[in-house]
Amino acid sequence: MKVYESKGYNIYNGTEALDFLFQYLIEKDYSTVFVLTDSNTQKHCLPQLSPYLIDFKHISIDAGENAKNIKNGEKIWTFLADHYADRKTVLINLGGGTITDLGGFCAATYKRGIDFIHVPTTLLGMVDASIGGKQGIDLNYFKNSVGVFKHPVAIFIYPGFLKTLPKRQLTAGVAEMMKHALISDKDEWDKFTKMNVHDEEKIVLLISKSVKIKREIVNKDPQEKNIRKVLNFGHTIGHAIESYSLKHDSNPLLHGEAIAIGIICETWLSYKLLQVSKKEAEEVVEFVTGYFPVYPLAKVNQNELLDLMRNDKKNEDDLINFSLLKKIGKPIINQTTSDALIREALNFYIQLQPNDTATQAPSTN
Ligand SMILES: NC(=O)c1ccc[n+]([C@@H]2O[C@H](COP(=O)([O-])OP(=O)(O)OC[C@H]3O[C@@H](n4cnc5c(N)ncnc54)[C@H](O)[C@@H]3O)[C@@H](O)[C@H]2O)c1
Structure with a gap:
């Protein structure tokens, strides 16, 4: 397991990443854990993640770049509000760059910011999109035109997710x-x-x-x-x-x-x-x-x-x-x-x- 410590957040990379996530959530004692997936990561990755979560609320959106828009942002904010997400809530973004960008943006702006964790499931998400604190959405065809700089509280890179990646x-x-x-x-x-x-x-x-x-x-x-x-x-x-x-x-x-x-x-x-x-x-x-x-x-x-x-x-x-x-x-x-x-x-x-x-x-x- 490789752990990179950065100011305010850590990156865990390796086969035991999900065990570290489990420990992390116990230590943090969040009021509610939310998990955001797209339709593919719901099918392929959530079953691998869920044994490491004690209780969670799940929201899923369509897969693909076209989903990285304000409509889905609204859907996620509404879901959080409907399920009484407070400022001790954490949102886990389980997916590729589309999900980490969109979920990170929603979490960074909901109630002026709740904690979020990236669990990237694509290679691009693991080496790039989840790292660096850029969260955002596309504005029509203009890529990443609306967004914020905010780091997740932690990133857990579990390479096992790549087995189902096309x-x-x-x-x-x-x-x-x-x-x-x-x-x-x-x-x-x-x-x-x-x-x-x-x-x-x-x-x-x-x-x-x-x-x-x-x-x-x-x-x-x-x-x-x-x-x-x-x-x-x-x-x-x-x-x-x-x-x-x-x-x-x-x-x-x-x-x-x-x-x-x-x-x-x-x-x-x-x-x-x-x-x-x-x-x-x-x-x-x-x-x-x-x-x-x-x-x-x-x-x-x-x-x-x-x-x-x-x-x-x-x-x-x-x-x-x-x-x-x-x-x-x-x-x-x-x-x-x-x-x-x-x-x-x-x-x-x-x-x-x-x-x-x-x-x-x-x-x-
Ligand atoms: N924030 C940043 O710094 C940053 C950097 C680079 C790219 N990005 C953004 O990342 C996005 C692209 O990310 P991406 O390439 O990960 O695309 P993606 O998130 O759209 O995922 C690609 C496809 O793979 C599916 N998928 C994901 N994980 C899977 C798995 N383990 N098994 C099976 N299917 C799986 C998804 O459902 C989707 O259909 C772009 O929007 C780009 O702008 C952001």
């Missing part, structure tokens, strides 16, 4: 692990590229490394005033593509899949604008493309993508803001460039695709 979702989580390795150091990246994330024994170690990288950055700059922005590498273009896909595609990209495209395009920008060498850039692109399905970016309206980037909350002074790599392991924040170069970065991704797959949608398994 392979596509597991792979999506790898994108954020890649990003963590790329912004951390070259050795970390080299080691990461040699590890197999589908190896159950290795995954605990990989989760630990990724959590450590994110946690250390967040601890230095909790509110993303400066250094935390390095975590946005891949996200300026990635978020725009994700929002576009959510709006236009019947089978939209997952967050991690969109970030993988963002990592490729922003590595290319790092090569063009900074000192990432051609060799390093090719290595990153080859590794990332090896994991992810092709997305038909050639069919995407680039003007709309640029508009989405202009609407990104990371921007300042009307300029699209990027976090790029000076080289692998040396991220640099607050970079800007021309629309023309952003289009070139998108075209770089497009020309990587073999012609016959350029219009293929991502697989759903």
Whole structure:
């Protein structure tokens, strides 16, 4: 069991995480324990969690990114109120990033804030979404536009939940692990590229490394005033593509899949604008493309993508803001460039695709 202590909260990672959760709840003696799930985590994860809870009230919402909205926020607040949740209540968010973001936001705002615990059940949730204290919801197609910074009182990462996670979702989580390795150091990246994330024994170690990288950055700059922005590498273009896909595609990209495209395009920008060498850039692109399905970016309206980037909350002074790599392991924040170069970065991704797959949608398994 790996325990990371942070100011005000701990992160428990390992096979005994649920035993630690049980102990934690006994010590805290909450008036009521609420559990938030989506339909999938209700089916696959709640039966594994419930033996560790003495008594709890359960609320479930639909699965998927589209559920991260104010309507479900209202549903959760109403459920809490209808069941007399007071300020000694705790909300356990059992799910991927959708559930931890939404549940964290509801708990942080209900009665000006009640305790909440994240129990992430996706790889992306374990290494990224549950860590760092960003809680929020989407505003129409604008990702994470309404939210707060507040840490959960604790995070319990039980890798056993990954057994039922669909392979596509597991792979999506790898994108954020890649990003963590790329912004951390070259050795970390080299080691990461040699590890197999589908190896159950290795995954605990990989989760630990990724959590450590994110946690250390967040601890230095909790509110993303400066250094935390390095975590946005891949996200300026990635978020725009994700929002576009959510709006236009019947089978939209997952967050991690969109970030993988963002990592490729922003590595290319790092090569063009900074000192990432051609060799390093090719290595990153080859590794990332090896994991992810092709997305038909050639069919995407680039003007709309640029508009989405202009609407990104990371921007300042009307300029699209990027976090790029000076080289692998040396991220640099607050970079800007021309629309023309952003289009070139998108075209770089497009020309990587073999012609016959350029219009293929991502697989759903
Ligand atoms: N707060 C942050 O710092 C932060 C960071 C990164 C991403 N995010 C957010 O996280 C969200 C994406 O999270 P995600 O990729 O975990 O998606 P998700 O929460 O939507 O989960 C993906 C799918 O997997 C299902 N699922 C979850 N756990 C399962 C399990 N163990 N077995 C079977 N099915 C399971 C879910 O029901 C859902 O259908 C996005 O909204 C993104 O913006 C937030």
